[in-house]
């Protein structure tokens with residue numbers, strides 16, 4: 001069995017090595033000729049799985065995308081051709097939630113403010129939006145959710161209309177799929193009018209898809225409103241963000257909000273599980289054995305159970321797991337030249353999730369909010 005896998009997908013050898021011959025490919029430039037004799041195709045978000053890509057293949061048994069988003073896959077085509085498809089919903093949700101939370105702490109530090117006390121709007125309350133809400137709950141930050149689709153599907157949480165939230169929130173964080181159809185399309189959801197309606201000094205974060213914000217309108221608005229602060233992990237026209245936008249952004253990263261080692265491993269593992277099911281074989285691998293130890297075995301907190309951690313100290317703690325400033329700095333240096341955006345993604349040194357760091361002195365009979373954030377306790 002010939003398995004084609006994106007070269008940026010970790011743990012493919014470990015999980016799929018017994019199932020066939022693995023060939024690694026560049027996902028962005030993958031051609032119909034390369035795919036022609038593949039039995040299994042494992043992609044990431046940069047590969048457009050469409051009529052053209054599959055035109056020379058008559059033997060595909062499975063297409064898997066180790067991603068949450070599926071906007072790059074023509075699922076109707078796969079269904080018509082009877083090719084099973086799976087993605088990896090939720091695989092990197094924790095990574096995205098922690099990314100947005102850390103970015104908010106960084107903005108607070110940079111502008112001499114605190115996240116604590118701000119009102120946060122989460123637009124899209126699925127896996128990544130909910131992961132962010134867990135961090136905000138743990139730290140005691142007020143937030144409101146907007147998700148008309150979940151609201152009408154009977155989700156019991158309380159939801160608010162988008163335009164009401166824009167007028168309420170100090171911070172707006174975007175967590176929707178990119179859609180052009182349906183009752184609540186998200187393409188340019190943040191157009192010039194909505195960008196203009198942001199409160200004075202608002203923070204706007206986009207960790208979902210670039211085109212959820214009209215990037216030209218954003219450039220225009222930033223020209224008039226220096227008060228608005230931006231965190232962009234995703235960009236209209238990736239891998240070529242508009243160069244004039246980059247200097248207007250406070251934290252700029254190349255679509256790596258979901259790039260924790262845990263998230264990537266989960267994504268590949270979920271595809272392994274799906275393929276086993278399709279082939280009718282039982283799984284003989286586990287996720288836990290894939291992940292290496294974290295660079296610190298544990299960290300001692302000079303705090304009692306439930307003691308408050310100051311926001312600067314919380315940020316320092318988060319930075320031991322992931323220092324977002326490194327990616328921002330490298331993005332400004334490299335991302336706009338010679339394939340720099342994709343190179344950064346390809347060579348991204350895998351960050352870890354909060355759970356990788358064990359904290360001492362965070363245990364006890366009482367609940368400690370730091371462990372609610374996801375950090376592990378030394379037992």
Ligand SMILES: NC(=O)C1=CN([C@@H]2O[C@H](COP(=O)(O)OP(=O)(O)OC[C@H]3O[C@@H](n4cnc5c(N)ncnc54)[C@H](O)[C@@H]3O)[C@@H](O)[C@H]2O)C=CC1
Nearest residue numbers: 068069124126127128147149175176177184207208257258
């Ligand atoms: N930057 C990155 O590295 C990553 C980006 N993503 C992107 O983030 C998106 C969201 O991921 P998840 O939260 O896991 O997906 P999800 O499917 O679990 O949740 C998305 C939520 O958005 C809601 N939604 C759809 N249209 C909406 C609208 N107009 N207004 C408000 N809510 C709306 C849906 O009802 C759903 O609950 C993905 O589709 C993907 O495009 C996902 C993972 C990593």
Ligand SMILES: O=C(O)C(=O)[C@H](O)COP(=O)(O)O
Nearest residue numbers: 044045046067068069092258
């Ligand atoms: O899961 C998604 O959806 C994403 O946006 C991915 O995290 C993006 O990563 P790649 O699949 O492009 O490596």
